[in-house]
Amino acid sequence: MNTDTAEAAATDTTEVSSPADGGGARRLLRRLGGPAVRTRLCTLAGVIILGVLFWRLGTGAFLDGLRRIDGPTLAAALGIGLVTTAFSAWRWALVARGIGIRLPLVPAVADYYRALFLNAALPGGILGDVHRAVRHGKDAGDLGRGVRAVVLERTAGQLALFAAGGAVLLTMPSPVRDQVRHAAPPAALGLLGACAVVLALRMNGAPSGRKPTAVRAMLAEARQGLLSRAAGPGVLLSSVVVLAGYVAMFVLAADVAGVGASVAELLPLALLALLAMSLPLNVGGWGPREGVAAWAFGAAGLGAGRGLTVAVVYGVLSxxxxxxxAVVPVARWYAGSRDRARSSAPAAPEAPRPRPRTSELPAGPPASDGPGPVVRIPRQLPEVRSEKYASKESARAARSSLPFSAVPSEGRPMTPESV
Structure with missing residues (x-):
């Protein structure tokens, strides 16, 4: 028994260390690192964050935020959302045109609205962007460029958020100003060092073959879509307007929640919450935003519960x-069904047009030949066709066609000369 057990253990060890099992382990790791698994893990992380917040602060802050929302607040949220969505769609259209894809503004606004709704309604917070990237790529006939256009557009928005957040958190009072000031010099030195390395490689004339073709194409598209003269100013302006709209939504949520703080005090807290929203550990945007808002408001002396209420109101308004x-797919489905119904309906036969009678035709111009008298051509009267007259004429023609026929005329008798 012991020998058999040892042999079985040796066999198991050999099988575990075999290359086939190593490949299976690698496949398992790939599956664990796949997009679907990452989405589920991020959703689970967002649920855990919300559960911890409700466990520590209770559900009163959540319910209080819902009770404070009224009709004028919802109307203001819709107005702010219209502005931010329109400018975001304009930024997307500019980036798409910069890399060579046509994207009209009105369809871009509709697709962006649908993407925002899917981001808010589905786990992960990015499935709407994935949908609009794939749809636009298929419509344009280039799936790769469609996806890269959305990636560059989202990157432009995140860069504007990071730049504004860094500048505000460095200069204005906030719970993390000291930490940001301590971390800013090493980060700036690292960025300068990376830029110096890239510049040195370009000045030394490194062989272009060392750089992959895909990387060169991606960098060229990024320059054309974000930094070109045609797209750069519009991308910058739209990013600033969109970020200002997000901050205005947060200030509106703080006002609804009853936070007695000025805009200058709320601005760093709003940027902290927006930076937390960029983390993928959320459920439709919920999770890190509420946690960071509760911590930041508590550190600023405004109360952690009040920060959670503000974050909840902001989430509802968003x-x-x-x-x-949500109306865009329904409207497009209805329009498509109407078009399909029209195309499948049989065409009605055209009624035959009545031929105009000869008497109804307009008379032609008078015929003239030089200075002589004008000869007018009379109009042709309509041909009268009747069964009675047609039978007599046909009979008369038949009789006259005989070689020896003689028809009495004007009452005169038939003579040998008439034969």
Whole structure:
């Protein structure tokens, strides 16, 4: 028994260390690192964050935020959402045109609204962007460029958020100003060092073959889509307007929640919450935003519960601002069904047009030949066709066609000369 057990253990060890099992382990790791697994893990992380917040702070802050929302607040949220969505769609259209894809503004606004609604309604917070990237790529006939256009557009928005957040958190009072000031010099030195390395490689004339073709194409598209003269100013302006709209939504949520703080005090807290929203550990945007808002408001002396209420109100207002995106698929489905019904309906036969009678035709111009008298051509009267007259004429023609026929005329008798 012991020998058999040892042999079985040796066999198991050999099988575990075999290359086939190593390949299986690698496949398992790939599956664990796949997009679907990452989405589920991020959703689970967002649920855990919300559960911890409700466990520590209770559900009173959540319910209090819902009770404070009224009709004028929802109307203001819809207005702010219209502005931010329109400018975001304009930024997307500019980036798409910069890399060589046509994207009209009106369809871009509709697709962006639908993407925002899907981001807010589905786990992960990015499935709407994935949908609009794939759809636009298929419509344009280039799936790769469609996806890269959305990636560059989202990158432009994140860069604007990071730049504004860094500048505000460095200069204005906030719970993390000291930490940011301590971390800013090493980060700036690292960025300068990376730029110096890239510049040195370009000045030394490194062989272009060392750089992959895909990387060169990606960098060229990034320059054309974000930094070109045609797209750069519009991308910058739209990013600033969109970020200002997000901050205005947060200030509106703080006002609804009853936070007695000025805009200057709320600005760093709003940027901290927006930076937390960029983390993929959320459920439709919920999770890190509420946690960071509760911590930041508590550190600023405004109360952690009040920060959670503000974050909840902001989340509800953002969801309401994206609700027009739910109408877009329904409207397009209805328009498509109507077009299919029209194309499948049999065409009605055209009624034959009546031929005009000869008397109804307009008379032609008078015929003239030089200075002589004008000869007018009379109009042709309509041909009268009747069964009675047609039978007599046919009979008369038949009789006259005989070689020896003689028809009495004007009452005169038939003579040998008439034969």
């Amino acid at each position: 969801l309401v601002a994206s609700l027009p995106g």
